[in-house]
Amino acid sequence: MPTKTTDSTITRGRAPAPPKRQGKARLKPAGLGWILPAFVLSVGVIYFCIGYSGLLSTQENRGGTSGGTFIGADNYTNALTNPLFWGAIKHTVVFFVLVSIVQISMGIVFAAMLHSKVRLAVVYKVIIFLPVVIAPAIMSPVHRRVFATDGPLNWILEHIGLEALSQSWLAQTSTSLLVVIGVQIWSSIGFAFILFYASMGQIEPEIIEAARIDGASNLRVLWSLVIPSTRGTIFALLVLNVISSLKLFDYPYLLTRGGPVYTSDFLGTYIHREAVALTNLGYAAALAMLLLVLAIGASILTNLRARER
Amino acid sequence: MFETRSRLSQFILQVLITIMVIPFVVPLYTMIAGSFQGEGLGNYQAVLQVPKLAYFFRNSAFIALVTIAIVYVVTMMAAFGFSKLRIRRREVFFWMMMAALTLPEVVLLAPLFQMASGVGLYNTFWAVIIPIAALQVPFTVLLTRTYVDGIPDDLFEAARIDGAGTVRMFWNVLIPLSKPMAVAVVVLVLINAWNSYLLPLVFLIDPDYQVVTLLPQYFQGQYNDDQTKVMAGALLTALPEIIAYISLQKYFERGMAAGALK
Known part of the structure; x- marks a missing residue:
């Protein structure tokens, strides 16, 4: 952290210091006025609402x-x-569980891979993290295209011999929730990846070296050394996922409008529909x-x- | 992490990761390839001729800048106050603020919507800026306070003995020393403000006031679901974000990660 500015600026301070009494010099200045703007803005608006x-x-x-x-x-x-309420709760739970499992495991795998010797690592990093940055609202027409009946996903399935799986993903009740979950996974793995990448960087290389000398394989090192040391990150992601599942709005609204027949409805889309449309x-x-x-x-x-x- | 002793295993790792990123590339490829189908570059020409296109970007930039300015100023002040000044029942105030940390924005929808008609909030940027800022502040204050707690009190003490007032301490000690955190705060608020969708969707109805996240549906309306133009529109809209991210990679990653590593 740059500390160079402080010394010079302090001594330039507003000239002759008034003589202070010993006791008062220890007393910190009052700070209520300093927290007031933030307090009024956040607590005021939010508690009022x-x-x-x-x-x-x-x-x-x-x-x-x-x-x-x-x-x-x-x-x-x-x-x-209302069954719609419980439906939304159920979708939220399914969403949370599936997104968390895939996001966390893929985040760990990508982070471990990119901590290894891989060429063009930066390119992979950018590709994985880019979805985190782009607004869901901006990408959603593209996702709708990907999952369209004549879209790239079905094209790929047909060309690798899985025609049987090709279907109208967005329009049928059995797959709409899966599409929303898939897109959320697409846009959130990069976030988990960055966190795991950072926390794996803090593992002492000596420890891993020692494990290898003891004959531990790659997978063994990953499972018994790397993953336990990222426990804090896993927990943080789970907490964040609980909140983001509960407040989910953008993707279900933009991809499926919560449908068809409410099969991908979440509390966010439900509240929006009741408040704005109805x-x-x-x-x-x-x-x-x-x-x-x-x-x-x-x-x-x-x-x-x-x-x- | 994975040790690849032989050429072969290194090659396998490379192939494996390439296969694994395919799902990430498919939407990006769909967007780019789709936007050049049909009339090719003509799609872009058509999109760029959309009336008031510049307004969407200007409005988003305005909202983002004002939100960043507000959040930055109040956050720095509050972090200073909470961390280095004397406040009675400080933790009570702090926890009242932190209680709002996990608040979903949809919770604000019904009351804001009810007020909107009465107070005339429609087509006002403040209807978007204030709620976004309000929802960001608890979080940025938490981050920044933790950071400022790590700055030794002695530095502020020394400034005061040299005769610096509170304002001077804030300006000459706190602001320069908290720059690394400020970058994270700015990136975080920038992404959240630029990407915000629900509040603009509800409150910014007039095209003169709309923002970039509302562009896709505007294009869909304009082009009757002509997918090639919608894809071109999506690419043009995503471009500023892609460029900003690639050129400021480190800051973006750090800013986003700061969120989870409290």
Whole structure:
């Protein structure tokens, strides 16, 4: 970290220091004013919105200026008895499990491979990480093209002798969720890769060398040495995946609109549909509050687990 | 990690990784190849002639810049305050902020949407900037505070003994010393602001106010699902991000990774 500027700038400080009393010199200046802008911006906006959501969630509210009518917990009981809500929860769980497994294992494998002697490593790195950077909204027409009935995926399948697997991926209820999961995996492996690449770089080469002298094979080194040392990264990714699964919106909305017949619907698309398309604001707010409870519950659970370890 | 003693095993590793990145290349190839089908470069000409195309990029750039400026200033100030100044019940304030860390933006949708009609939030950049900034701040404050905690108090103490006021300490000690973290904060906010989709989708309706993430559906509307032009449009829209990433590779990777390595 560059520290060169400090000394010169400090001594240039606003000339003669007023004599200070010993005790006061130890007292730090008050800082409330310094945290206030950030506090008002984040806590203010967010807590206000949560409070407002809470209020809306007890109303039958169709938007506009007419206001809502109080209906108590009806929105919540409606949501909790609605198969669409449980469908979205189920998709979220499936999404989380599949994305986490593939993202983490592929991230580890790519990181280990690129820590080995591979030519043009930078090119591979860029190709793997690029999907993380490009906006889902910008890439989604391309993904729709890839999975189209006459698209490249089916073309590839037909040319490697798997015609039987060729199908209309986006339009059928059995595969729409898989497409959303696949695209998310495509765009998130690079992120896991970067984290694993960084944490593997911190393993002492001597330890690996010692294991090799003891006769450990490549896979053995990976399994017993490398993977255990990246446990922290795996855990961090799992936590981040819980949150990103719960707040998922862009890909399901852009690829399938949650369909067909809600087979790739998530809480994000569900809330958006209720709030924006149907202007059923009270119900959307109740869903949002349930989502909030799940997100907070998940982060408390993971924090507790983190503390145990 | 993998040791490849023989030429053969090195070759196998190379082939293996090449096969494994094919799924990553397929969408990129589809985009590029698709955009040159049919009229070839004519697709690009058509896309570039879309009226107000420049507006989309200008608006995205504006939103990203303002969001970065806001988040940067309030984050640095808050990190300074939390880490180096005297605040009563500091941790209470801190945890109130951190509680908002995992908040999904859809939660803001219903209340913002309800307010939108009343306060006239439609087609206002602030309807996008403020929520994005608000959602980023807890996280950037957490990152930066942890970083600033690592700067020795002595440096600030020394500045004060030399007669520097709080503002001067902030400006001459904290800002220069936290530059590495600032890069991560800027990249993180840049990507999140530039890529944001839900809030612009809901609040920026007039084409004069729309942003790049809304371009694909605009193209789809314009070209009646003429895939070649949609692909050309996607490529043109992704290009600034691809160029920015390739030329600033290290910063992007570090900025994104900073997120998870708290």
